[in-house]
Amino acid sequence: MRILLIGYGKMGHTIERLALAKGHEIVGALIVDDADKLASYTAEQVDVAIEFTSPDAAMGNILTCFEKNIPVVVGTTGWLQHLPFIQEKCEELKGSLFYASNFSVGVNLFFHFNEYVAQKMQQYPEYSVQVKEIHHVHKLDKPSGTALSIADGILKHFPQKHGWINDVSPEPELLGVVSEREGEVVGTHIVQYTSENDTFELNHIAHSREGFASGALLAAEWLPGRQGIYGMNDLLQL
Numbered sequence: 064m065r066i067l068l069i070g071y072g073k074m075g076h077t078i079e080r081l082a083l084a085k086g087h088e089i090v091g092a093l094i095v096d097d098a099d100k101l102a103s104y105t106a107e108q109v110d111v112a113i114e115f116t117s118p119d120a121a122m123g124n125i126l127t128c129f130e131k132n133i134p135v136v137v138g139t140t141g142w143l144q145h146l147p148f149i150q151e152k153c154e155e156l157k158g159s160l161f162y163a164s165n166f167s168v169g170v171n172l173f174f175h176f177n178e179y180v181a182q183k184m185q186q187y188p189e190y191s192v193q194v195k196e197i198h199h200v201h202k203l204d205k206p207s208g209t210a211l212s213i214a215d216g217i218l219k220h221f222p223q224k225h226g227w228i229n230d231v232s233p234e235p236e237l238l239g240v241v242s243e244r245e246g247e248v249v250g251t252h253i254v255q256y257t258s259e260n261d262t263f264e265l266n267h268i269a270h271s272r273e274g275f276a277s278g279a280l281l282a283a284e285w286l287p288g289r290q291g292i293y294g295m296n297d298l299l300q301l
């Protein structure tokens with residue numbers, strides 16, 4: 064496949080390495096100053112674009128891909144407040160978008176276990192629940208996109224909670240999502256249930272970026288030829 068990398072940082076480099084090892088071709092790798100260059104690519108030159116940039120850049124890049132009729136796989140986090148607009152544009156321009164807050168297969172299994180546990184734990188009010196995420200100091204957004212997906216999965220089963228707060232929660236009606244930034248930590252997510260008597264946790268610890276990159280490549284191989292917005296549940300059929 065001919066892949067255009069939009070964003071050539073930590074993830075762009077990891078995806079390039081795995082893509083070349085699988086026999087794919089990288090037709091371009093754009094960094095921030097190349098933003099205008101994206102519009103110069105056509106669907107005849109590119110089978111799929113893979114976008115890992117920054118929260119401010121993602122929406123513009125997605126719209127350009129829709130306009131150029133290039134299917135786009137997006138891993139950038141921190142832009143989901145624009146999702147309703149992107150859904151509208153995707154429909155209007157017959158775009159093709161695959162988004163995941165986390166492309167690791169392990170994390171997507173974690174999302175399912177998280178919901179199962181939340182459904183059970185909601186019946187035991189003696190336990191309080193908190194989400195914690197730990198990432199490297201370069202990360203621009205908080206909470207992480209993955210922590211927000213985890214929070215959504217918990218809130219779905221706790222009707223008494225009306226939202227989340229990016230801190231230790233001051234009240235039981237809000238889910239606490241705590242963010243820590245530490246060295247070069249790749250990505251750790253923890254769901255913690257605590258009662259007076261005990262604590263138990265679900266942990267996911269990413270050891271490298273390869274799990275994210277290989278999931279993004281699977282999505283890039285799957286997306287071309289499909290119109291609409293897709294995610295890991297469509298790909299993995301979990």
Ligand SMILES: NC(=O)C1=CN([C@@H]2O[C@H](COP(=O)(O)OP(=O)(O)OC[C@H]3O[C@@H](n4cnc5c(N)ncnc54)[C@H](O)[C@@H]3O)[C@@H](O)[C@H]2O)C=CC1
Nearest residue numbers: 070071072073074094095116120138139140164165166275
């Ligand atoms: N969904 C997932 O599985 C994962 C998502 N991420 C997310 O992906 C994003 C990128 O992560 P990293 O690669 O670690 O960041 P990074 O900072 O190492 O790289 C970002 C790259 O994007 C480029 N860039 C910024 N604005 C751009 C624009 N308008 N056009 C083209 N390039 C642009 C920068 O020059 C840089 O090369 C972050 O939002 C992060 O949270 C990271 C890892 C996994």
Ligand SMILES: O=C(O)C1=N[C@H](C(=O)O)C[C@H](O)C1
Nearest residue numbers: 140164165202207208209250
């Ligand atoms: O910025 C990162 O590095 C990561 N971002 C994603 C997120 O915000 O959840 C996924 C992963 O945890 C690494």
